[in-house]
Amino acid sequence: MAVVNENDTVATAEIRFGDNDRLAALVAHLVGADALVLLSDVDGLYDGDPRKGNATLIPEVDSPEDLDGVVAGSGGALGTGGMASKLSAARLAADAGVPVLLAAAADVQAALTDAGVGTAFAARPTRLSARKFWVRHAADVQGDLHLDAGAVGAVVNRRRSLLSAGVTGVSGRFYGGDVVALRAPDGEVVARGVVAFDAAELTGMLGKSRGDLSQELQRPVVHADDLVPVTP
Numbered sequence: 001m002a003v004v005n006e007n008d009t010v011a012t013a014e015i016r017f018g019d020n021d022r023l024a025a026l027v028a029h030l031v032g033a034d035a036l037v038l039l040s041d042v043d044g045l046y047d048g049d050p051r052k053g054n055a056t057l058i059p060e061v062d063s064p065e066d067l068d069g070v071v072a073g074s075g076g077a078l079g080t081g082g083m084a085s086k087l088s089a090a091r092l093a094a095d096a097g098v099p100v101l102l103a104a105a106a107d108v109q110a111a112l113t114d115a116g117v118g119t120a121f122a123a124r125p126t127r128l129s130a131r132k133f134w135v136r137h138a139a140d141v142q143g144d145l146h147l148d149a150g151a152v153g154a155v156v157n158r159r160r161s162l163l164s165a166g167v168t169g170v171s172g173r174f175y176g177g178d179v180v181a182l183r184a185p186d187g188e189v190v191a192r193g194v195v196a197f198d199a200a201e202l203t204g205m206l207g208k209s210r211g212d213l214s215q216e217l218q219r220p221v222v223h224a225d226d227l228v229p230v231t232p
Helices: 020-030 083-095 105-111 130-138 149-157 199-203
Strands: 036-040 100-104 119-121 141-147 167-172 179-183 189-194 227-229
Touching: 020 036, 020 083, 020 130, 036 083, 036 105, 083 100, 083 119, 083 130, 100 105, 130 189, 130 227, 141 149, 149 189, 149 227, 167 199
Parallel strands: 036 100, 141 179
Antiparallel strands: 100 119, 141 167, 179 189, 189 227
16 A cells, blocks of 8 residues: 655645645556545535535446536645545546545545445556556646647547648647647647657648658657547
């Protein structure tokens, strides 16, 4: 069992993970944990604020659709956590293949034994590789690639490499090897990936097929092995 903590007073951006919940989710994936238990002052995830009444406990979350209509509050003035933080961390860990139990600290004994309390988040069937987990959740995005509808279908639905012919625009200052966000025509982020070219290079490649490019520029803009859709 691992217990980790990020002091809320740490002010150096380079060594911050965001909050303890996110840190716990990252460590759970890193160590290949069998499960992650997130403890709170609330006995699970509700579809609203239980302090205001008329809120219903959600015992299991098997898919994103189970969270439709859920409103999670942010942390108070003295911390960076809150239910929104725990929900985000639970989804992150479950997406990485680690099952999660969100429960009250008062129920810790039950949480660590029969797990018959709180809200259970089902893990995805297969765990993400360390590299794809880093691309999807841990790396800072340095820029954006704007794609046409055909390219969105290729990288999201068919898991193909992104080619220059499907890129309609770039934004941000990034270099080959950086992580970038891939955006659909409506601006929605549909994937993240490791880009093979600098932003300046890509500007002259927009919309061009491989046959229109010199040989050294004919490789994929983002290879399929370095590309992760943002939804399961």
